[in-house]
Every structure is written in structure tokens, then in C-alpha cells.
Amino acid sequence: MISLDRLARRRVWNTVAMAGAGLCAAVALVSLLAVLVWLGGKGIPALDLAFFTELPKPVGEPGGGMANAIAGTLIVLGIACAIAVPVGMGAGVYLAEYGRNRLGGVVRFTCDVLTGVPSIAVGIYVYILMVLTSKQFSALAGGVSLAVIMLPIVTRSTEEMLRLVPVSLREAGLALGAPHWRVVTGVVLHTARGGLITGGLVALARVAGETAPLLFTAFNNRYWSASLDQPIATLPVQIFTYAIAPFDDWHRQAWAGALVLVGMVLIISIIARLIGRQAGTGAWR
Amino acid sequence: MSGETMGQEAAAVASLGITASATGNASRAEETAGEAVAGGIAVERLAAWFGRNRILADINLNMPPRSITAIIGPSGCGKSTFIRCLNRLHELVPGARVEGRVWLNGAEIYGPRVDPVQVRRRVGMVFQKPNPFPTMSIFDNVVAGMRFGSRRLSRQETRDVVERSLRQAALWDEVKDRLRAPATSLSGGQQQRLCIARALAVEPEVLLLDEPASALDPLSTLKIEELLAQIKMSYAIVIVTHNMQQAARVSEQTAFFLNGELVEQGPTQELFTRPRDRRTEDYITGRFG
Numbered sequence: 001m002i003s004l005d006r007l008a009r010r011r012v013w014n015t016v017a018m019a020g021a022g023l024c025a026a027v028a029l030v031s032l033l034a035v036l037v038w039l040g041g042k043g044i045p046a047l048d049l050a051f052f053t054e055l056p057k058p059v060g061e062p063g064g065g066m067a068n069a070i071a072g073t074l075i076v077l078g079i080a081c082a083i084a085v086p087v088g089m090g091a092g093v094y095l096a097e098y099g100r101n102r103l104g105g106v107v108r109f110t111c112d113v114l115t116g117v118p119s120i121a122v123g124i125y126v127y128i129l130m131v132l133t134s135k136q137f138s139a140l141a142g143g144v145s146l147a148v149i150m151l152p153i154v155t156r157s158t159e160e161m162l163r164l165v166p167v168s169l170r171e172a173g174l175a176l177g178a179p180h181w182r183v184v185t186g187v188v189l190h191t192a193r194g195g196l197i198t199g200g201l202v203a204l205a206r207v208a209g210e211t212a213p214l215l216f217t218a219f220n221n222r223y224w225s226a227s228l229d230q231p232i233a234t235l236p237v238q239i240f241t242y243a244i245a246p247f248d249d250w251h252r253q254a255w256a257g258a259l260v261l262v263g264m265v266l267i268i269s270i271i272a273r274l275i276g277r278q279a280g281t282g283a284w285r
Numbered sequence: 286m287s288g289e290t291m292g293q294e295a296a297a298v299a300s301l302g303i304t305a306s307a308t309g310n311a312s313r314a315e316e317t318a319g320e321a322v323a324g325g326i327a328v329e330r331l332a333a334w335f336g337r338n339r340i341l342a343d344i345n346l347n348m349p350p351r352s353i354t355a356i357i358g359p360s361g362c363g364k365s366t367f368i369r370c371l372n373r374l375h376e377l378v379p380g381a382r383v384e385g386r387v388w389l390n391g392a393e394i395y396g397p398r399v400d401p402v403q404v405r406r407r408v409g410m411v412f413q414k415p416n417p418f419p420t421m422s423i424f425d426n427v428v429a430g431m432r433f434g435s436r437r438l439s440r441q442e443t444r445d446v447v448e449r450s451l452r453q454a455a456l457w458d459e460v461k462d463r464l465r466a467p468a469t470s471l472s473g474g475q476q477q478r479l480c481i482a483r484a485l486a487v488e489p490e491v492l493l494l495d496e497p498a499s500a501l502d503p504l505s506t507l508k509i510e511e512l513l514a515q516i517k518m519s520y521a522i523v524i525v526t527h528n529m530q531q532a533a534r535v536s537e538q539t540a541f542f543l544n545g546e547l548v549e550q551g552p553t554q555e556l557f558t559r560p561r562d563r564r565t566e567d568y569i570t571g572r573f574g
Contacts (some may be wrong), residue, residue, distance in 0.1 A: 100379070168416040172480070175372060176487060177406030178433030186433055190420045 034170050036262070043259030046252040052262075056222055056238075062249055066257050068224050069238040072139070073264070075226065076218055076234055078210060079143025084150035085200050091151075092158020095150060099159070108159075110150035122148050123213030132215060133193055139225070139232035142218025152202040157199030161192040195259035201272035205265045235261045298322035325350040326371055326491045331385035333366050333375055339368045341545045344385070348538070350521040351491070353513060355532035355553065358542035359568065364525045365413075367542065368493045371523065372408040373401040383549075390490060406434060409484035410493040414500055415476035417483070424464040426479055427451060427540070430487035449485040450483055454482035455512040474505025481512065494524040498531065510535050529569055533557050541565045 002221035034166040050065045057064030091111075095104055127146040131137055172267045189196070220241060235257050242254035316384065326348045333341040341363045348354040356364045369375040369385050375396060387394045394404045417426045427447045433440060440445065451457040456478040460471070468479055477497055484492060494513075498506035513522060513535055526532050530541050533553060540550040541562075549556060549565045562565040 048391075166416075168412060168414060169375075169418065171374060172412065172416045172418065172483075175375065175405055175410040175412075176372060176430035176433055176483065177402055178430070179402050184431045186429070187418055191418070193420070207473060 039139045039259050039262060042255035046256035051256050058272050066207060069233040069235045072232040073235045075139055076142045078147035080207060081204060083147035083258055084154050087159045088154025089153050093156040093161040096162035110126060110136055111155050114152040119149055119210050120212035123216035125212045127216035136229060137219035137231040138229045139218055140228040142214050145213035145217045146207040149207050153203040153206060154200055158174055158196060161195035161199060195276055198276040201268050205268040209236055210264050252265055326363050327388045329386040331370060332369055334382040336380040346547060346550060348521050348523050351518050352537040353517050353522040353524060353535050355536035356525045356542060357529060357532050357539060362542040363545040364542050365495050368495055368523055368525055369456045371493055372405050372410050372472040385555055406487055407489050408491040409489035411480050411484055411497045414495045415473055415480055417476050417479050419469050421468055422465045423468050423479060423559045426468045427482050427486050429483060442553045450486040453485050453516050454478045455481055455508055477501060491521045496525050496527060499527055
């Protein structure tokens, strides 16, 4: 009788716990969907071809677009990747392959701390380091500030991915008479490539929407610019500028900009997902 | 004693293709070492540790060329550790340590100036679980060892090596039309033969096999045993096996390990029919292990 009673109580608890977990999942999903729906509702009406092809118009003049900011975002993200991906992967290889020592521990800890540094602090740091010394806001400074945020993410994800490569494959390479470095370049990096690309894209998606560091470094530009030593327009900063301005037309464009930015991040994330899944199934069983 | 030791080390250095300071002694020393082991691979007072755990103690065994030596014994007796000492793979595990001597064709592979990478080029290994490189094609798996060793070969030479190695591994007929297919598309037994082909492609002198058929079905096992019989004239082969019938079928010489010690060694026929040690008899008759 006691055992039946206990069983009944367990059943009730099971139902309650499952319902609770399901509710939490629903809240998370609904809030995410709400943001997307809201963004779509406000942003889609403001989107037109001009938004993607034209420069911003002066205040009071309707129309215009954010073409320069879209291009600027791509440029700044490109700079950030060009710096953070090679350096971060190199550091990750060091941690995974040679980092079982004090220095490795220090690097690992530093990365974890750096991941938690607020992005505005990174912006101020690069501002002091690059903008004050050159007396010039620049695309390069913007790219560097985003690279600083990406770097620890790329480093740690690279390390994790390399550690997932089975010992049996490393030993297979070593047993063939390959030096350690050759096993790393020929077998380990090759086997982990899907995960490495995913890690880089995740870091990219993480910084694509950063605004604070760019305010201090890339600043803004009303015109086309592709030179690295000049201020450059980026979507997040443009959205920020337009959203706090007192003009309805600018607000509409800010919504459109936010929608485009989220769309970019979404595309990056989906690509990362697809590559990650492919690497997970096809290669190693 | 010390003179002999020095001479042997010089021989080790010389025959591993490294410039020795005492080259003058090399030829005489090679003779001495040659008498001791007569080619192949031999161990002398070998001991191995994981941290403070001694896995192997005082192993003396000569594994001659052109024949197959089977290593048998219950799980955990140190069989795998033993053959991992023969290509200096054991020492890569943090805390692992080796003592004693291993002679490869008369040269000490644990000598002070010997590069483990050079040793591993001459002592190939096949593992228990098939481990082809998953991102590479069948073709690229076979030539992986040469590419890692930065040996430059022409296209035609490379193709010849692939065909020769795959034929030796009795896999050629099954894969010749799909050499560019991923290695993971092969069955387990085919993958293991691919691993054998990969090991043979670098033309080692010794081939170590760590329970190569334990994860395979009987037919694949038979194929591997057949191919071992075919290739044994060119290599010294050392095979670790759980399967005593397999040891009896393929090997000329068998060594029985128990608790990290070499209990008994001898011609396979003799060891299985007239074991000298009581423990060997108990093991081969299935009374334990």
C-alpha cells in the first residue's frame, strides 16, 4: 500500500516537473518569436530597394537607405575575422596540443576572463590604444575592437574542437612516423575542420551586432568609405543613431536596419549549424 | 661491458641514419649487436610504467624477421603496452616510462640520440579498432604516411605504391574502382585492411598488430590472417591476440604474458602442445583468463 502511495506521488511530481520544464521552454521560444515578429512587423514595411542601395538622405528629406552601413558592417566584420580567426586558431592549437603546462593554464584563464569583459570596455581600450594615438576614428580600429571580443571565443572553441579528435587518430598518424606538428596539420585540424568553421562563425555572429565598441572606434560616416583609416558606417551604430533621433522617418529606417542585422546574424548562425551538423554525421562514427 | 655498450649505441645511431661521433666503432659494434639479435626486433630487460604502476617487468624476447610472433595472455597482462614500447608510442602517454633496451635490426631504439619519429617510420602499427583518417579518401589514407614523411614521389610512383600496398593488404580488388571514395564508406573489415595497407605503404621493417581482428567478423578475420601469411616473408610481424586459435594458426613463435611478465616463449607448436610452465598450460586449456 505504501509503495502504491509513493508511486502515485511520483507520478504527480513527474507531471508537475515536466509541465514546469515545458512552460520554461515555451517562454523562451515565445519571447524569441515575439522579438522576431515585432521586428518583422516594424521593419518589413520600411524595407525597400533603396534601403540596400542608397546613402542616407539629409534630415527632413524622405527616403534614402543604409547601403554604406551594410557595406561598412561587412568590412569591419571582415577585418575582425582576418585578425581573430588566425590568431585565435593558433592559440587554440597551442592550448590543445602543447598547453598542458603553466603557460597554457594562464592563457586559458585569460581567455575566460576576456570573454566576460563588457564590450564597451573593449571599445574604450581600443579607443585609447588606436584612436587617441592616431587622432582618427577608423574602420581598422572598429575591426580590432571586434577582433578582441572574438579572440577568446575562437581560441576556446578551437581548443575544444581539437580535443574532440579521437586519440586513436593521433596515434595512427604518429605510428606512421609523422612528427607531432604534421599530425596536427594533416590529421587533427583536418578532422576538426567542421567544428573550427562553426566556432569561427559563432564568434562572428556574437560580434556582428556589437554597437558600443564601434561607437568608440569606427564611429560613423554618412558617405561611402572603404578606406581602413577613415571612420566607417556600420549597421549597429546607424541603428543607434537613427533610433535616438527625433524623426519618424529615421525610426522607420532604424527598424529596417535592425531587421537586416538580425537577418545577417540568423544567416551566419544557420550556416554554422549546417556545417556543424555535417561535420558531426559524415566524418567520424 | 662499458665498451660494448658504447659500441652498441654507436651502432644504433649509425643504423638509424644519424651521424655518429664514434663512427669508427660502428661496423665492429654492428657485428656484435648483429650476433645478439640477428635482425628483426628484440627486447632486453624491458620494463614499462604508467606513473608508479609497473606494467611490464624484465621482458626478454627476440622477434626475428620473416616470421610472425604472437603475444597472448589475459586482459591487462601488458600485451598492448609491450608492443607500444616497440615503436615508442608508450612514452607519449603522460607519466609513462620505459626502461631496458629494444634492438631494431641491431640498433638501440631508446638510444640517446634516436628520434622516435624515425623509429616509427621503420616500425609500423595496426590498432585494435580500425582507425582510417575519416576526412581522407581510400587513396589518401594509403599515401598518408609518405605525405607526412614528406617523401616526394611522382604521380606514377604514388599510384604504384597505393596499388602495391592495397594488393598486399588483399583489398585492391574490392576498392580499385573507388579509390577516391571516403575511407569511412568501407566496412569494418575493409577499414582494418586499409589500415594495414597504410602501414605497409611506408615500407616498415617491423609490423605490429594490436588485436587487429578482435572487432571483426570471422570472414574478415580469415582474410587478415591470410594476408599476414602472404606478407610475412618481408617483415618481422608481432601480433597481439586474445584468440589462441588465431595465434596457433598464424604464428611461428608465441609468447605468453601474465601480470606484466613473460611467462613462456617458444615455437608456437611446442608452446601449445607441450607448455613448460603450469600457468601457460592453465591459460591455453582455458582454466583461467
